[in-house]
Amino acid sequence: MTTNLRIVPVLLFGTLISCQPSVDLDAERAALLQADQEWAAAATEGSDVDRIVSFWSDDAKVYPPGAPVVDGKQAIREFVATSMEVPGFSVGWEPVQVVVAPSGDFGYTICRNHFTVPDADGNLVTTHGRAIAVWRKAADGTWKCVIDIWNNEPAAEEGAE
Amino acid sequence: MTTNLRIVPVLLFGTLISCQPSVDLDAERAALLQADQEWAAAATEGSDVDRIVSFWSDDAKVYPPGAPVVDGKQAIREFVATSMEVPGFSVGWEPVQVVVAPSGDFGYTICRNHFTVPDADGNLVTTHGRAIAVWRKAADGTWKCVIDIWNNEPAAEEGAE
Numbered sequence: 001m002t003t004n005l006r007i008v009p010v011l012l013f014g015t016l017i018s019c020q021p022s023v024d025l026d027a028e029r030a031a032l033l034q035a036d037q038e039w040a041a042a043a044t045e046g047s048d049v050d051r052i053v054s055f056w057s058d059d060a061k062v063y064p065p066g067a068p069v070v071d072g073k074q075a076i077r078e079f080v081a082t083s084m085e086v087p088g089f090s091v092g093w094e095p096v097q098v099v100v101a102p103s104g105d106f107g108y109t110i111c112r113n114h115f116t117v118p119d120a121d122g123n124l125v126t127t128h129g130r131a132i133a134v135w136r137k138a139a140d141g142t143w144k145c146v147i148d149i150w151n152n153e154p155a156a157e158e159g160a161e
Numbered sequence: 162m163t164t165n166l167r168i169v170p171v172l173l174f175g176t177l178i179s180c181q182p183s184v185d186l187d188a189e190r191a192a193l194l195q196a197d198q199e200w201a202a203a204a205t206e207g208s209d210v211d212r213i214v215s216f217w218s219d220d221a222k223v224y225p226p227g228a229p230v231v232d233g234k235q236a237i238r239e240f241v242a243t244s245m246e247v248p249g250f251s252v253g254w255e256p257v258q259v260v261v262a263p264s265g266d267f268g269y270t271i272c273r274n275h276f277t278v279p280d281a282d283g284n285l286v287t288t289h290g291r292a293i294a295v296w297r298k299a300a301d302g303t304w305k306c307v308i309d310i311w312n313n314e315p316a317a318e319e320g321a322e
Contacts, residue, residue: 065312103264151226
């Protein structure tokens with residue numbers, strides 16, 4: 001019986017360990033911020049469509065203001081590729097807030113974004129907005145954007161959050 | 162020793178139970194959907210500001226298109242109360258999708274919304290949009306909206322998702 005009793009603490013400890021994966025929220029926030037910043041860098045650089053699209057999940061939905069929902073990665077790839085072909089088009093964003101759920105597998109980012117596109121006369125116009133991205137941690141441990149929506153900030157708010 | 166050995170399975174079972182809270186995701190989705198629908202009903206009814214505001218968390222942020230971020234419950238209360246005073250104002254939304262994270266404490270809803278406001282000539286104009294609300298489960302078990310953002314759908318998409 002002595003042998004059996006010795007394994008009891010081991011069993012209990014092992015069970016506790018397996019049930020408390022001790023999510024390192026600071027590390028998850030840092031990883032999510034890094035993913036968002038790498039994504040923004042790729043989008044601003046504007047040539048590697050594969051890399052830009054890789055930050056969305058296969059089932060992601062993008063809601064551009066005043067345009068139809070872009071539903072799923074194939075549609076998003078076409079949306080990105082088409083945007084990149086517009087002469088003078090550019091996009092970028094900077095993080096305002098990064099939030100990770102206590103479970104460490106879900107989160108959202110608040111960003112300030114900007115789009116530059118030609119107007120009807122071909123003059124480039126830059127619009128500033130606020131973007132919310134909802135993120136889900138994938139099975140491989142990487143963060144993927146599942147929801148992407150933004151709208152314009154008021155002209156008076158230019159330069160603010 | 163016999164007595165001690167008998168409590169081992171109880172300890173192990175108790176540990177497992179406490180570590181696997183067995184989140185009922187269907188129940189959580191139903192609870193989140195119900196909260197969203199009760200919120201929409203209160204907003205459409207349009208008189209009980211306390212009840213409407215109660216669905217946001219204290220630290221919630223609201224991003225109306227083209228307007229400054231409404232940051233925190235006190236600012237949101239003023240935003241709601243001011244909106245309700247606009248002659249002819251009305252708002253409503255219907256759920257398109259309800260998603261709850263595996264941990265059951267975080268989620269988001271996709272809705273189709275509509276706002277009716279008077280234009281410069283006093284004629285009431287209704288705008289349709291797509292809203293994303295990010296939700297967090299509060300300590301008391303209720304779902305609270307922490308992020309609320311929407312934008313307009315294209316005129317051609319009226320009637321669609």
